[in-house]
Amino acid sequence: MIRLKKYTIGQYPLISLATARQEAIRLKAQITQGIDPTLKELTFNEVAQIWLKHKSKQNLATFKKIESRLNNHIIPKLGNIKIQDLKRDRLIKCVLELELKDNGGDGFETKTK
Structure with a gap:
């Protein structure tokens, strides 16, 4: 139909x-x-905010951790890119950089020890 x-x-x-x-x-x-x-041509930031609204229903500590990482590390790099223009390689690179930081790779850790 x-x-x-x-x-x-x-x-x-x-x-x-x-x-x-x-x-x-x-x-x-x-x-x-x-x-x-x-x-509407949505940006990565707009999609991320919609996704965060759905995630807000989970454990508060987990949500805050996800929200912080997204707002502090990923959105500054990808936020203004329109979703249809965002290439997989660029997103993967951004996430891998965050993972490296998370594991203490360059001294800018995003987690508490």
């Missing part, structure tokens, strides 16, 4: 008919390319 989605271009007279037609052509081109125009 195909599910239809609505996308509002704008309200007349704020958006002219000519502008609405141009936008409709652009949106149809995106759909043809397999791009869903109803999805």
Whole structure:
């Protein structure tokens, strides 16, 4: 079953008919390319914050540890990157750097001893 989605271009007279037609052509081109125009281009930071909301239901100490590592080490490096532009290798490198720090690899540990 195909599910239809609505996308509002704008309200007349704020958006002219000519502008609405141009936008409709652009949106149809995106759909043809397999791009869903109803999805907002989220950054890594936005996705991480949504994920943290779901994780907040677990043990408080565990959540605080995850939140701290994410906000202090990963988001500063990857936060502004749009999710669709984030490459796997870059994410893995960032996580491995954090793991190295966690194991005392360069003296900047993220855990308490």
